Amino acid sequence: MALTREQIESIAALARLELTAEELPVYQDSLSRILEFVGALERADTASVTPMAHPLPGLSQRLRPDVVTEQDHHAEYQQNAPQVAAGLYLVPKVIE
Amino acid sequence: MSELHHMGLAELAAGLRARRFSSFELTETFLKRIEASQGALNAFISVTREAALAQAAAADRALAAGTGGALEGVPVAHKDLFCTKGVRTTCGSRMLDKFVSPYDATVVAKLKSAGAVMLGKTNMDEFAMGSSNETSYYGPVRNPWDPRLVPGGSSGGSAAAVAARLVPGATATDTGGSIRQPAALCGITGLKPTYGRVSRYGMVAFASSLDQGGVLTASAADAALMLREMAGFDPNDSTSVEREVPDYVAELDAPLAGLRVGLLQEFFDKGLEPGNEQRIRAALKVFESLGARLSEVSLPNLPLSVPVYYVVAPAECSSNLARFDGVRYGHRCEKPRDLTDLYRRTRGEGFGAEVKRRIMTGTYVLSAGYYDAYYLKAQRVRQLISADFTRAFTGVDVLMGPTTPTPAFPIGAKTSDPITMYLNDIYTIGANLAGLPAVSIPCGFVSELPVGLQIVGPHFSEARLLAAAHAFQRATDWHRRIPAGYA
Numbered sequence: 001m002a003l004t005r006e007q008i009e010s011i012a013a014l015a016r017l018e019l020t021a022e023e024l025p026v027y028q029d030s031l032s033r034i035l036e037f038v039g040a041l042e043r044a045d046t047a048s049v050t051p052m053a054h055p056l057p058g059l060s061q062r063l064r065p066d067v068v069t070e071q072d073h074h075a076e077y078q079q080n081a082p083q084v085a086a087g088l089y090l091v092p093k094v095i096e
Numbered sequence: 097m098s099e100l101h102h103m104g105l106a107e108l109a110a111g112l113r114a115r116r117f118s119s120f121e122l123t124e125t126f127l128k129r130i131e132a133s134q135g136a137l138n139a140f141i142s143v144t145r146e147a148a149l150a151q152a153a154a155a156d157r158a159l160a161a162g163t164g165g166a167l168e169g170v171p172v173a174h175k176d177l178f179c180t181k182g183v184r185t186t187c188g189s190r191m192l193d194k195f196v197s198p199y200d201a202t203v204v205a206k207l208k209s210a211g212a213v214m215l216g217k218t219n220m221d222e223f224a225m226g227s228s229n230e231t232s233y234y235g236p237v238r239n240p241w242d243p244r245l246v247p248g249g250s251s252g253g254s255a256a257a258v259a260a261r262l263v264p265g266a267t268a269t270d271t272g273g274s275i276r277q278p279a280a281l282c283g284i285t286g287l288k289p290t291y292g293r294v295s296r297y298g299m300v301a302f303a304s305s306l307d308q309g310g311v312l313t314a315s316a317a318d319a320a321l322m323l324r325e326m327a328g329f330d331p332n333d334s335t336s337v338e339r340e341v342p343d344y345v346a347e348l349d350a351p352l353a354g355l356r357v358g359l360l361q362e363f364f365d366k367g368l369e370p371g372n373e374q375r376i377r378a379a380l381k382v383f384e385s386l387g388a389r390l391s392e393v394s395l396p397n398l399p400l401s402v403p404v405y406y407v408v409a410p411a412e413c414s415s416n417l418a419r420f421d422g423v424r425y426g427h428r429c430e431k432p433r434d435l436t437d438l439y440r441r442t443r444g445e446g447f448g449a450e451v452k453r454r455i456m457t458g459t460y461v462l463s464a465g466y467y468d469a470y471y472l473k474a475q476r477v478r479q480l481i482s483a484d485f486t487r488a489f490t491g492v493d494v495l496m497g498p499t500t501p502t503p504a505f506p507i508g509a510k511t512s513d514p515i516t517m518y519l520n521d522i523y524t525i526g527a528n529l530a531g532l533p534a535v536s537i538p539c540g541f542v543s544e545l546p547v548g549l550q551i552v553g554p555h556f557s558e559a560r561l562l563a564a565a566h567a568f569q570r571a572t573d574w575h576r577r578i579p580a581g582y583a
Contacts, residue, residue, distance in 0.1 A: 061334055
């Protein structure tokens, strides 16, 4: 199925990706081709099939006891942050 | 004594324990090989020379005292998506170019406590998305058998490094074939374990229901040793399985006679190059001569595995990579106008073309109105593929077939069409969708390029796969071949 330029712009906006004017037609073409390719799935009869939820049969997500296991590492972790001040991550103003 | 770099991981571990050479000497030997080949192969993103030599010296002290782990003093390299405390972890992306991990991945910590010495971090496709190592922000890795060709991907740096004997073993990860496909194209042994066998904690996530860490080594015996030290339950990974790790090394010599081998009909399709097919058929004859019983097996839904994968993997990727927001770590754009602009330009600049393509594909298939038609449909077909495997394993012990349809291809040959590139993983993706273990072993050459045979087994059958591969490697010497210029 062919995607329109507007659809690509809307997907990019949902994915929070800035695309250049050169990138848009490239993704319009390749995403359309990928969707056509995965369209082959329509042919499979899955009427009575439960979607897979875990790659190992019979297993589901394990839970752990709700206890504190981690110490405070924020100073260490913030060494990788682009911008911090007084232990806080800085972002552009959100509320005027 | 043969040259140090000709020895496999297991032989080196034994030699170190017997004090025939020191870890310092061994580490220096491999570091020199890495440094000498970097311009030609580009297999490494970071080389941790000083830390490696310090670790080697410590290992020598432990060995002198008669202590230390099973890999004490043995050099290894980590794919650059395993977090390494205090060492840059880039995942092959501009997004993480300056990221220094504050902690070790469980796999890294386990190998460290077994005594392994880390030489550096290997190059890879960006965020493990690729089959040729051409999507790396740090440039393509070259195949040591022919530098004009790709090494495969996404674990291309780890595979090229082991093939050129720059390191005796390297960690790798496999989401759709990223261990087995480069192992095949580089002529080495690559094992993707059962989903949940090896902890994913500290592995940068791509597609969480498919990702699995594993090993690249010269031989199955080396893979058995390395996997034994890496595998096991980890409370930090909610999908890690609580199940004892067998001694894969002790089980290597399990007899092969009577092994029921199913030949995957769907893998001997029109896409398989005749030269590759000949090598695979010849390898199957070797298994037969060792006592294996061959029969043909059909998995009718398997041809849909690539379409399933290119819905499920991008969907999970788009969720996982949402964490790269330019706020907490990673790249950030200059002078953002507002928060949305910060997100959009940070991600637009930080991610490469293939990563953006997959994020967008995933976003689309998960979006309102399309979720049922694409994502849920794919998870239903995935269930059918998994059921095909389960049925097949009621009649045979393992499945065999090619790892890839062709030998290594030229750099640039498949970059213009994503579908052509995706079809490279046509024989490997099924095992990921079903969470099964699979190994690729070298089984011959076509036009002087290596060909890989794939063996797939039921869940948690790593010992059986490794024993079968080991039996083959005792009868053949393909795994001992080293590319000219690296011998």
